Amino acid sequence: TPDRTTSHGEPAVEVEGLRKRFGEGDDAVVAVDGVSFAVETGSVVGLLGPNGAGKTTLIKSVLGMVLPDAGTVRVRGVDVDDRPRAAYASVDAMLEGARNDYWRLTVRENLRYFAAVGGVDPDAVADRHDRLLDQLGLADRADTPVRELSRGMKQKVSLASMLAGGAEVVFLDEPTLGLDVESSRILQRELRRLAEAEGLTVLISSHDMDAIETVCDRVLVMSDGRVVADDDVDALLRRASAGRVAVASPDLDDATVASLRERFDVAAVEPRDHAPGARVEVAAAGDAVYGLLDHLEAAGVTPERLRTVEPDLEEVFVGLTDLEDEP
Known part of the structure; x- marks a missing residue:
């Protein structure tokens, strides 16, 4: 269980009044309805909500993959509309349903490739790659093409590739999907370690309640496009007790x-x-x-x-x- 009394730094992500509507007239659907929140540096924040609550649209709007109708997003104090390249320079994401790696490359080649794409010399972060491979149980498969791995192993490769270049803010959509219990626990431990030891900021959207409760400092609950609860995990649990x-x-x-x-x-x-x-x-x-x-x-x-x-x-x-x- 994480130490949820730790005080984190300034906000790594700030969202104010975000709104996104799809369609027009009677067919219009408001997917995100005036959402505001902040994620502090070095914290792990969970995003929960039933299907259709607006979680994926919110994440894609924050990442600049969907253009919101209104609202402001700042990453590390930089407005994403004013300076998108600077805002997203230290941001990475692992989205559900996306192929996050190159399956013809080996595990290690993927890490080196994504480090280079992020503007980092792969040789300079080789030790980091070795540690990621070890922590995620991938060391003995480092030279195996990703296409030969199980779904759970591919999920871990996606996480390692995302972290290969030293991203400081990461967004994870259903990161434990397809993982067995032990692999899920390994992933959770590594996320906590990176948050506590390296100040990694994490926003996780998941239906895995146990993982969210275990790894997160704080939870946002969405319903019908709005945030209906925003509190630390212990406080939310006290609500039900x-x-x-x-x-x-x-x-x-x-x-x-x-x-x-x-x-x-x-x-x-x-x-x-x-x-x-x-x-x-x-x-x-x-x-x-x-x-x-x-x-x-x-x-x-x-x-x-x-x-x-x-x-x-x-x-x-x-x-x-x-x-x-x-x-």
């Missing part, structure tokens, strides 16, 4: 569960595996926990296990986006 208690007991029958529903907000009811009774999750915090225990005692229920339910980022995300969808 208003107080839920899980109770398991062989004495929990249908009648008792029904009585609980009348008095408490029952979030979930599950049968116990190979045992009588049930497990229920009840919204209860502070003194309400004592009220729950009193109610169970009066109903003749002896809790076999009682614990506080810890929320996860997926639960927070679903709650935020469901709330936005309500009329």
